[in-house]
Amino acid sequence: MPELRTVLAAALTGLLVPGAAMAGAEPIADPAAGWDRLWDEMLVDITVIGVAFAAVAAWFMWRYRRRDRAEGDPPRLSAAAAVGWAVIPAFAFMADDFFLAAKGWELWKDYRTVPEGALEVRLESAMWSWNYTYPNGAVTVNELRVPAGRPVLLRMTSRDVVHSHFIPDFRVKEDSMPGRITYLWFYPKEPGEHVVTCAEYCGLLHSRMAGKVIVMAPDAFEAWYRAAGRKAAAEAAAGGEEA
Amino acid sequence: MGATLKSWLFTTDHKRVGILYLIGSLAAFAIAGAMSILMRIELSAIGPTLTDNPQQYNVWLYFHGAAMILGFQIPALTGFLANYCVPLMIGARDVAFPRLNALSVWLFWAGIVLALATFVIPDPPDVMWTGYPPYSTMTWGNTAFYSFTVLLLGFSSILGGVNFLTTVAYMRAPGMGWNQLNVFVWSIVVAFVIQLIFVPVLGTAVTMLLFDKYLGTTFFQPANGGDVLIYQNLFWFYSHPAVYVILLPFLGITYEIVATFARNRVFNYKMVIYGGFGGVLLLAGEVWVHHLYTAGLPDWLRVGQMVSTLLISVPVGLLMIGLVGTLYRGAIEYRTPMLYALGVVFFFLIGGLTGIPNAIASLDLHLQDTYFIPGHFHYVMAVAGTFAIFGAVYYLFPKMTGRM
Known part of the structure; x- marks a missing residue:
């Protein structure tokens, strides 16, 4: 299990300079090493999303517990806000999906391309x-x-x-x-x-x-x-x- | 007493049919839960603990998996909750075909009885809940029990689907448009559309299995021109959508509970219905290969379905935003059903996020068939799903019994 610093460095390199990860690569890409790398990045990804979501939910649960009011006071969404609340998160999720799919596909090619001389x-x-x-x-x-x-x-x-x-x-x-x-x-x-x-x-x-x-x-x-x-x-x- | 029993068994009243479903599914839950306890005790130490007969363990595992999904989750959600709530929520007197409804609950009970019979026959099935050939056609375990249980419960689901789609389409209270339906009613509509499309595929698969084992056909035997992978494809072509048949109603009822106890309107209703449920319906049939990433299918299929599987996070993410958003500026009262419902939010969050690594085909080459997978789907189904059902039972208990 690599240290957190290595994990973050790998994640950041992957995010910022997709090509850089390949620069020093040896001629034969080892799928097992690639797996460990992608797994670490994946853990960062899902932990960030999970903690953010859970924190918001927990905050709402505390902040909006029943005190003086007996009824909720929900916001009235305008048509634009309603569409925005659907489309913007949808695109954010899609961006993450395609990012992960691209990484997964790159590793997939390593897994399924048998090197010469095996x-x-x-x-x-x-x-x-x-x-x-x-x-x-x-x-x-x-x-x-x-x-x-x-x-x-x-x-x-x-x-x-x-x-x-x-x-x-x-x-x-x-x-x-x-x-x-x-x-x-x-x-x-x-x-x-x-x-x-x-x-x-x-x-x-x-x-x-x-x-x-x-x-x-x-x-x-x-x-x-x-x-x-x-x-x-x-x-x-x-x-x-x-x- | 006899008259009461008769009036219950031959009832066509949707609330009573619902309660019959509830009794059957809770019985399945209790027995299948006991099986899981036996398995955990058996696994608590190396070597034989409770039994030295490995086949015994397989029977527990078969029963646990098959009964929890086919006997507990699906009937509790699309049987009990759908029957009990949908007519009330749309202002209908009963479902569209009450006698068909009674037939579906009878078929369900017949399925439960047949599943329980595996405990007294000498050659109980040992094919998990998946029944992959060629093992399932070679084993001395009685695969026919598996096939017929699936067929009975499948017919029950198909009849339920016809019934509820007709009910919601034609028996809504005057003036009630599609955009005024409860979130739960929508979740049942989408779940039954999925059932109607995909259950026949499962029926086909287990029938072919039955023919292969007992009538000498060779659908899945390569020596005679068959192919073992056909079954796996057919099976998961149903059984992945079946996850959404469970997921959508359990999120639907969680929405009802959260909206009730937060005293709040559902956040961004149309996003939840069209983005969330609609998105899941759209993708449900294009993701089954993620169960078969290591099964040797062509690369383009595995990579293509990796993308569609990852995209499931879009509608499911919208559903989570709607659920948490319903708490926003609410006046939350923490009663028992609400505690369960909020448990669903957090457990489903973990279950959903642990699904993302599995969706990546290359990561799945290592994760597939390890405990990570049962961990992931037990967070979704066993914990979040069961919490939602239990929350719903507490939620509806006063309505069912007249007691608080």
Whole structure:
């Protein structure tokens, strides 16, 4: 969670110089970082609106409690005032909406544009496991091993019901379902482990349908990847002989 | 005693029909509320707390969701309050079709009985209140109970819609124009227009579900050329507008309570009706995809509906301005219904504002299916909506019983 100063700075930069935020951006825009940034700005936005509205309501509740008068004395709005009270707030809300929609769309493009050179892994979800297949045929279950510093693209489908591959640390999820292929991508930067969980109810063991994204140092990943590929090839060959 | 009971069960009087709706919906509220308590106790510690049968938990969740929305909120607002208040507010002797009205309350009760029957059958439904296939067509839970409950309550709503739109259109007191209707009457008109447009879509969806599971059709089975996403689209094409079927009447009755106890005129009436209610009606059918931001729909659809979803804040903001503006230069008396109504103002403010992050498609890729979403809609529906209904019950209690 960034400090308030950072939040305000980000919000102000975003407000005043929309281009400035992009100036120092690295070649690959990380959606997770963009998510955190937009979330902070969003909290500022809705907190300001909420506090202002609540303060006015609370003030009215105190100021206009029943004292000497038994009846209210409502203002008589002229036609112009009545229209103004509808149109001006409507445009203020619309301005905020379009501002937020533009920010949301910008981040959306980051989320849905897969960078060049991403590691493409196929995912078939099933009751109740995540089955990953790598380009070289390597197969893992509930364990997605990826190299640090390289974007990862998941192409997903499902064997049975609707599942949703959710990696909270990378701020991304997307449903997988039979008969359709969906995708998501994320950008692991540092070695480490991250939780994967299913976010769409899929039967009795839904809550146990958890896995891990294991981000490895590039060399370590390369070694594992080769070995896993060889193992898969050997198994495929053995399976072929048996058949 | 028997005669009294008979006169109530076979009544066609709109006030009695309203009270029958109230009894049924409060019963649904009590049982569905008990389910939520059971769930919270179950979740209070890791591992089995009350039950070690996960299916039991799913049944609680199914019943809580389905009964709170279909059995409590919608019938309490568009059944009880509409029946009780609308004819009185427009100066009509009764609704336009009193016997049709009795039929809708019977269908509603049949729906409640069918929902309660899930507690005694061996294979209760476990499909939440959404019933997404292919899970709902594969589970051993009895999806038919879900489909028929929805169909019964849906027919009840359609009949109510026909009835109330006719009543308001043709049975207003002589000289009462559309711009003199109470805010609540307008909210019911708009809510029933939404119901009439969208309930048939839900009926279609659950009927297809029923056929898929029990008659071997393949609407939602990709192996035979179906598509699982059709159901999700059809379901939310109704179920998002259904939120407004709840929201508008609960804000409508809150307006009545606030105006009464602030001894004040509704602030900028035409803005509230045409800007607020009209705006919601206009947008109601173009925002359902915000429930499906992570469901793999085309990008243009998700981004387009992000904009329309954000625009909902315009009419809803106008409705809030009207509500708070009604306090301005009032003479506010803090009686029980008013306390509930002011609770609605603040809780709905939180509920509405927490909706904005969810509306942003890219933020929703993380927020979707997390507790942030139940948090948001429970502020709107469970807290603000229930406060409004309870406030209305206190507000109308003297009128219903003759006692203060």
